[in-house]
Amino acid sequence: MVIRECFQVTGGNSGLTENIIYQNPPKNEQRSVKVYSGATLETTLLGSVDKDTVLNGKQMAVFRAPAIIIVRKGLAGKTKFVEKGIFTINDDAYVITVKEKYSDQINIEWAQKVLPNYADRCTTSKGTNATFSKEQFLDMEFSFPPMQEQEEIVRIYRDIYVLKCNMNALNERLERLEHYSIHSDAICKMNAGKIFDLKGGNSGLTEELIYWNQPTEEKDVVFVYSSSTDIQTNMGIISKNARIKDVPIKIFEGPALILSRNGQAGKAMFIDKGMFTINDHAYVLTVKEEYKKQVCLEWFSCICEKYTKNCVTSKDANGTFNKEIFLKEQIELIDFEMQKNIVEKKRSLHTIHAKLKTFLRILGEIEN
Numbered sequence: 001m002v003i004r005e006c007f008q009v010t011g012g013n014s015g016l017t018e019n020i021i022y023q024n025p026p027k028n029e030q031r032s033v034k035v036y037s038g039a040t041l042e043t044t045l046l047g048s049v050d051k052d053t054v055l056n057g058k059q060m061a062v063f064r065a066p067a068i069i070i071v072r073k074g075l076a077g078k079t080k081f082v083e084k085g086i087f088t089i090n091d092d093a094y095v096i097t098v099k100e101k102y103s104d105q106i107n108i109e110w111a112q113k114v115l116p117n118y119a120d121r122c123t124t125s126k127g128t129n130a131t132f133s134k135e136q137f138l139d140m141e142f143s144f145p146p147m148q149e150q151e152e153i154v155r156i157y158r159d160i161y162v163l164k165c166n167m168n169a170l171n172e173r174l175e176r177l178e179h180y181s182i183h184s185d186a187i188c189k190m191n192a193g194k195i196f197d198l199k200g201g202n203s204g205l206t207e208e209l210i211y212w213n214q215p216t217e218e219k220d221v222v223f224v225y226s227s228s229t230d231i232q233t234n235m236g237i238i239s240k241n242a243r244i245k246d247v248p249i250k251i252f253e254g255p256a257l258i259l260s261r262n263g264q265a266g267k268a269m270f271i272d273k274g275m276f277t278i279n280d281h282a283y284v285l286t287v288k289e290e291y292k293k294q295v296c297l298e299w300f301s302c303i304c305e306k307y308t309k310n311c312v313t314s315k316d317a318n319g320t321f322n323k324e325i326f327l328k329e330q331i332e333l334i335d336f337e338m339q340k341n342i343v344e345k346k347r348s349l350h351t352i353h354a355k356l357k358t359f360l361r362i363l364g365e366i367e368n
Contacts, residue, residue: 001141001142001143002138002139002140002141002142003118003137003138003139003140003142004138004139005099005102005142006098006099006102006106006142006144007096007097007098007099007111007138008096008097008098008099009070009094009095009096009134009137009138010061010063010094010095010096010097011072011091011094012037012061012072012088012089012090012091012092012093012094012095013055013060013061013088013089013090013091014055014056014090014091015055015056015091016035016049016055016060016088016089016090016091017090018046018047020049020053020055021035021046021047021048021049024049024050024053025048025049025050026048026049026050026051027050031050031051031052032048032049032050032051033048033049033050033051033053033060033062033086033087033088034048034085034086034087034088035047035048035049035087035088035089035090036069036080036082036087036088036089036093037089037090037092037093046090049088051086060088061088062086062087062088063082063086063087063088063089063095063097064085064086065082065083065084065085065086065087066081066082066083066084066108066109067081067082067087067095067096067097067108068080068081068082068095068096068097068108068111068112068115069082069089069093069094069095069096070093070094070095070096070115070119070132071092071093071132072091072092072093072094072131072132072134073092073129073130073131073132074092074129074130075130076119076123076124076130076131076132077116077119077120077122077123077130077132078116078119079096079112079115079116079119080112081108081109081112083109094132094134096108096111096115098111104147105144105147106144106147106150107147107150107151107154109154109157110144110150110151110153110154111144113153113154113157118137118140118142119132119137121136121140122134122136122137122140160363160366163363164360164363164364167356167359167360167363168360170356171353171356171357171360174349174352174353174356175353177349178346178349178350178353184334184335184338184342185334186332186333186334187333187334187335188332188333189330189331189332189333190330190331190333191327191328191329191330191331192307192326192327192328192329192330192331193327193328194288194291195287195288195291195294195295195331196285196286196287196288196327197285197286197287197288198259198283198284198285198323198326198327199250199252199283199284199286200261200280200283200284201250201277201278201279201280201281201282201283201284202244202249202250202277202278202279202280203244203279203280204244204245204280205224205238205244205249205277205278205279205280206279207235207236209238209242209244210224210235210236210237210238210242213238213239213241213242214237214238214239215237215238215239215240216239220239220240220241221237221239221240221275222237222238222239222240222242222249222251222275222276222277223236223237223274223275223276223277224236224237224238224276224277224278224279225258225269225271225276225277225278225282226278226279226281226282227260227261227262227263227264227265227267227279227281227282235279238277240275249277250277250278251275251276251277252271252275252276252277252278252284252286253273253274253275253276254271254272254273254274254276255270255271255272255273255286255297255298256270256271256276256284256285256286256297257269257270257271257284257285257286257297257300257301257304258271258278258282258283258284258285259282259283259284259285259304259308259321259326260281260282260321261280261281261282261283261320261321261323262281262318262319262320262321263281265312265313265319265320265321266305266308266309266311266312266319266321267305267308268285268301268304268305268308269301270297270298270301272298283321283323285297285304287300293336294333294336295333295336295339296336296339296340296343298343298346299339299340299342299343300331302342302343302346307326307329307331308321308326310325310329311323311325311326311329
């Protein structure tokens, strides 16, 4: 059979604009109709409208769940399952319902999981100008398993959704925890210039230079960072033998902190180990040899921005980190063993968070 035998596909309301919605608020809760569009598929951002709203002299079309919304243009072919209540759509989308003849053979929630595979073959392109072809979609061959199997699939997807919601809530909590600082009583204050070395980067370290100086052996690999990158989005790699105007590039080794000089001025990024280099939009901060048993740099990386952000000339995008002001800052030091304990807890938290994000990605792939 073809899709048109099983499903009714109905167009939305032409002229249902934000202005119309604004002028026709629901008179009470019972008359409230949620408004979806192709641009607000996952939300109800278009708001609610009164069910008796008139458009171009005609009563607005209202639909009753359960039903599927499928986008006609823009996010063409994307679908949303509406579980209950009444709703409406503008003309950027269609509403799909099961025909009465098949109401006891097709679970509409199951259908929402499989129909996007058919819809993908009925869109003109994959870009923002894509258009969904209703007629082509309706003429596609379609089959379905027994209702019991459909309901089992729906149950599995619902369990996945609940798990994903719980994991997203946990992910948000871990996001906040990763930015929290664990405090302890300071045992002394010390001048930053006494504890740390702060060195500038390489002037002239451009993308073109990196391109022409790629390492030929693994032992020559040096990662390149700047003030606008992070561990996941570095500028690539360069050979440790690269030269700028016949001068060897400055190479640094972790543990070290990269401090942005401009752009995101005062932002810090901790490099645990390995060789790296930077351009002249950043500084490299390391602990002086005589203080390595008093200051754990990874611990300082967790709190350093409360000092570095005080040393920025302005709070806008044109701010510049002032090295000389920072070196005069009074750093509050806590017990060294406590520093290491904080680092250990932070690392454990980061590992858990990374695993959770991996699980969320896998769940998202399963759900789609």
